[in-house]
Amino acid sequence: MTIKALIFDFDGLLMDTETTLLDSWRAEWRRHGLELDESTFFADHGGDTTDEKYELLAGAVGPGFDRAASHARRTAYRDERHRTLGLTAGLDAWLREAEGLGLRLAVASSSRRDWVAGNLARTGDLARFEVLACGDEVPAHKPDPAVYRLALQRLGLPPEAAVAFEDTSHGVSAAVAAGLRCVAIPNLYAHNARFDQATLRLPSAAGTTLTEVLTQVEAAPI
The missing domain is CATH 1.10.150 (DNA polymerase; domain 1)
Incomplete structure (x- = not known):
């Protein structure tokens, strides 16, 4: 892989x-x-x-x-x-699978660092992520690619060595502009027709394994 x-x-x-x-x-x-x-x-x-x-x-x-x-x-x-909000369905299983595969994990969010870190700490998931790149650390928000470029910089990886996961079309645009392949899982309020730039689009993270998803991503052109 x-x-x-x-x-x-x-x-x-x-x-x-x-x-x-x-x-x-x-x-x-x-x-x-x-x-x-x-x-x-x-x-x-x-x-x-x-x-x-x-x-x-x-x-x-x-x-x-x-x-x-x-x-x-x-x-x-x-x-x-x-108080009772946890990870989206299927994401905990994906993160556990990623850890088993030795994959490094990062977050790239337009939200403030204290918001992202605070919520992940509340659910006990913060330590799973090696890198956080957040909106208050970059000059522009998605669809600008700055936050993804920051995440890649902190990981020390080129874009072809990572995959992004997004729920909005402007998030997908940001990832693609940074040179990343991107898996889209549109949120309940997103317009599905606006996800043409995504490498792969899924209805949810539940019901499929991360390995299956990454196999499809790797088969797609960069």
Whole structure:
């Protein structure tokens, strides 16, 4: 096997933090008797869009909107949901299989390092990853390839020696722009038709072994 390392996105791929994010905002809109427009909720790029989301909610609520109180409620709601949030189905088995194959593991995320490391530490998975490359360590977010290039730099590997795993089209674009082959597992809110750049697309990580996936990846052109 020529593949030496696996590089995973975090939000929506390793953990379904996308659903908890959406639920927290949906609950906050409903508290004000409003419905969130979910069709435009997820951005087509990585990074933090919190300010934009609060501006939209404030505009809908009007002058009485209290952002500080809203933020406190919403984050408390999401934190409670995260108490029992673990790895996405099938990912624990893949990570164990990767460890057995001697593959090195990394994360490349547009989110802050404290967010990624904190969530992985909470579930006892942080030590499994040799490298973290995060959004607050690079000048631009996905689809910019900077975070993947940083992960490869820290691994000391060329892109052909690693495979990326992503749940969004802009994440796939970032991985491909860094020269990586990429396995796409679209999240529940992604548009499946936008994953043409992926080397391989799967409905989930459950039901297939990592070895089977990597065999298909290795057979594909770089």
